Amino acid sequence: xxxxxxxxxxxxxxxxxxxxxxxxxxxxxxxxxxxxxxxxxxxxxxxxxxxxxxxxxxxxxxxxxxxxxxxxxxxxxxxxxxxxxxxxxxxxxxxxxxxxxxxxxxxxxxxxxxxxxxxxxxxxxxxxxxxxxxxxxxxxxxxxxxxxxxxxxxxxxxxxxxxxxxxxxxxxxxxxxxxxxxxxxxxxxxxxxxxxxxxxxxxxxxxxxxxxxxxxxxxxxxxxxxxxxxxxxxxxxxxxxxxxxxxxxxxxxxxxxxxxxxxxxxxxxxxxxxxxxxxxxxxxxxxxxxxxxxxxxxxxxxxxxxxx
Amino acid sequence: xxxxxxxxxxxxxxxxxxxxxxxxxxxxxxxxxxxxxxxxxxxxxxxxxxxxxxxxxxxxxxxxxxxxxxxxxxxxxxxxxxxxxxxxxxxxxxxxxxxxxxxxxxxxxxxxxxxxxxxxxxxxxxxxxxxxxxxxxxxxxxxxxxxxxxxxxxxxxxxxxxxxxxxxxxxxxxxxxxxxxxxxxxxxxxxxxxxxxxxxxxxxxxxxxxxxxxxxxxxxxxxxxxxxxxxxxxxxxxxxxxxxxxxxxxxxxxxxxxxxxxxxxxxxxxxxxxxxxxxxxxxxxxxxxx
Numbered sequence: 001x002x003x004x005x006x007x008x009x010x011x012x013x014x015x016x017x018x019x020x021x022x023x024x025x026x027x028x029x030x031x032x033x034x035x036x037x038x039x040x041x042x043x044x045x046x047x048x049x050x051x052x053x054x055x056x057x058x059x060x061x062x063x064x065x066x067x068x069x070x071x072x073x074x075x076x077x078x079x080x081x082x083x084x085x086x087x088x089x090x091x092x093x094x095x096x097x098x099x100x101x102x103x104x105x106x107x108x109x110x111x112x113x114x115x116x117x118x119x120x121x122x123x124x125x126x127x128x129x130x131x132x133x134x135x136x137x138x139x140x141x142x143x144x145x146x147x148x149x150x151x152x153x154x155x156x157x158x159x160x161x162x163x164x165x166x167x168x169x170x171x172x173x174x175x176x177x178x179x180x181x182x183x184x185x186x187x188x189x190x191x192x193x194x195x196x197x198x199x200x201x202x203x204x205x206x207x208x209x210x211x212x213x214x215x216x217x218x219x220x221x222x223x224x225x226x227x228x229x230x231x232x233x234x235x236x237x238x239x240x241x242x243x244x245x246x247x248x249x250x251x252x253x254x255x256x257x258x259x260x261x262x263x264x265x266x267x268x269x270x271x272x273x274x275x276x277x278x279x280x281x282x283x284x285x286x287x288x289x290x291x292x293x294x295x296x297x298x299x300x301x302x303x304x305x306x307x308x
Numbered sequence: 309x310x311x312x313x314x315x316x317x318x319x320x321x322x323x324x325x326x327x328x329x330x331x332x333x334x335x336x337x338x339x340x341x342x343x344x345x346x347x348x349x350x351x352x353x354x355x356x357x358x359x360x361x362x363x364x365x366x367x368x369x370x371x372x373x374x375x376x377x378x379x380x381x382x383x384x385x386x387x388x389x390x391x392x393x394x395x396x397x398x399x400x401x402x403x404x405x406x407x408x409x410x411x412x413x414x415x416x417x418x419x420x421x422x423x424x425x426x427x428x429x430x431x432x433x434x435x436x437x438x439x440x441x442x443x444x445x446x447x448x449x450x451x452x453x454x455x456x457x458x459x460x461x462x463x464x465x466x467x468x469x470x471x472x473x474x475x476x477x478x479x480x481x482x483x484x485x486x487x488x489x490x491x492x493x494x495x496x497x498x499x500x501x502x503x504x505x506x507x508x509x510x511x512x513x514x515x516x517x518x519x520x521x522x523x524x525x526x527x528x529x530x531x532x533x534x535x536x537x538x539x540x541x542x543x544x545x546x547x548x549x550x551x552x553x554x555x556x557x558x559x560x561x562x563x564x565x566x567x568x569x570x571x572x573x574x575x576x577x578x579x580x581x582x583x584x585x586x587x588x589x590x591x592x593x594x595x596x597x598x
Contacts, residue, residue, distance in 0.1 A: 021510075024510075025510040025511065025512075028510060028511050028512050029510075029511050032511055032515075035404060036404055036407065036408050039401065039404040039405055039408065040404075040405055040408045040409075040421075043401055043405050043482075044424055044425075046479070047424070047425065047428045047479070047482070048424075048428060049443075050436065050439035050440060050442075050443055050479070051428055051431065051436070051439060053439065053442070053443065053449060054435070054438075054439045054442060057442065064447065067452075115334075116334045116335050116338060117335065119331040119332070119334060119335065120331060120332045120334070120335035120336075122328070122331050123328035123329065123330075123331035123332040124328075124332070126327075126328055127327050127328015127329060127331060127332070128327060128328060129327065129328055129329030129332070130329075131329075132332075135332045135335070135336055138335075138336065138339050138340075138343075138344070139335070139339070141339075141343065141344075142339070142343055144536060144584065144588060145347075145581065145584065146536065146537065146539065146540025146557075146580060146581075146584060147537075147540060147542075148540050148542045148557050148560055148561065148577070148580075149347070149350070149540065149560075149577045149580060149581055150343070150346075152350065152560060152564055152573060152574070152577050153346035153347050153349065153350040153577070154342065154346050155564060156346065156349055156350055156353055156364075156570060156574065157342070157345065157346035157349050160349060182342050183342070185338060185342075186338060186339060186342040186343050189335050189338060189339065193335065243430070247432055247433065249433065249434055249543060250542060250543065254564065264432065264434055267432075267434050267435070268434055268543075271434060271437075271438045271441070271547060272546075272547075279438065280442070283432075283435040283438060283439070286431070286432050286435055287431050287432075287435060290430060290431055290432060291427070291430075291431070294427070294430050
């Protein structure tokens, strides 16, 4: 392409080109800005609308879930007074029993998983032993293997184990709290260890060395220096474990037995049947309880964070 | 080299001794016994035969794998497709959202914006999925809105379709996408964008050549975190999909209900684990370093 060297010509071309380019760039920027504004509006709506609608319709004075017919507490009243449509396999006693089972399993599994998980986090952060890398990868496996695989494999495992035990001892063990708690601990250890390990990584190891230099033995160093410093991590790990345990449906579904139904398994049984206003009310109650629990845990964590 | 390494280890050993192994022991025992061993048993059982009343008996057989590839192959392909589409939608929705959150001016606004994504996620998964059963129902709010707007004449069949499963999965797993991407945009140094502008880049180039490549680890992590549970999903297709949106998770569950066919269910689990491992290997290759 033959270009004349006339300065005026070049300038005009450059300006012309730049004006086009700037116009195009401004258009791109505008589209980007609009997108960045619309996306959060729609996404937040998408995330919150279902939950809010569920809550609103649990107060609706109609069996329909499409039109608003005025405020009522009837469905809540029904739940707590055992008056629920005949098609639902529901009773207040069963629900409260399931809630109790959930809390029992959650508390025991959390205590065991927190102790074991904290120990393995300490060993990975401070220890030096053969097979450390194996331990490290073993811990990440339960996080990445699908829940249904874990549930099914435990179902088969316990069956094989119980078969074996019954041929040896003549008595057959049953699926129940034991199997659920073992399963919950198995997936919770990893989550506790990950949280506590992050806390240990942030901690200055010199503090422990200083304690040792000042004559503390390993036991004293741990309880007076390390433990108080990692305590917020241990507490958030425990709260995470408790929440995961209370919330778990899939793994519990495969490892629970007769009479040890947890709340999620109980709710699943109801959800499979039909859409009723009573289920909306139960869901709203679960929503409120879990929101309150999370609020409390955030407050505890927030206070710990500011204290340190 | 070898000398140096052994020497270094020896010096370290003198200072710290071999310690800490005992602390790992309970976790290792628990996970080997109640996690690895059961998985190994599943693998073994997948080659066994189904006996009377659903028992597991010898001889060893490849029958179940053959059946999977003959009969269930379309469901597996569907599951992978649904999981991939879920991941892509989550990425398209989640990336701009993470960008929006991490570019809020004040720390407080950022925290609130993030909190608003996490809070619905903390409510029980079953309840959240159930909410969509209400929403997408024949006389549910979505159909009512479309009818009153005059966009449709008769209610659409939204529930018990693949569409419902997709909506449920995106709804359930979107935070898994947003959080890692948010974390990597958070760490991103926006002075690099200024530098790109100074060097003549426009927004488009600054994004695709600077911002996106540097936040790729978050994107890869997010995609894996959405893809894996989507492939293994069981509750969402069960409550929203009916017979139309069947996924491999439902097939597995069916084999374990009542007497069922445990070896076949085990073989399906092995296939699912193989797919998940494949995803993880890809992750290690392309995003694991960060």
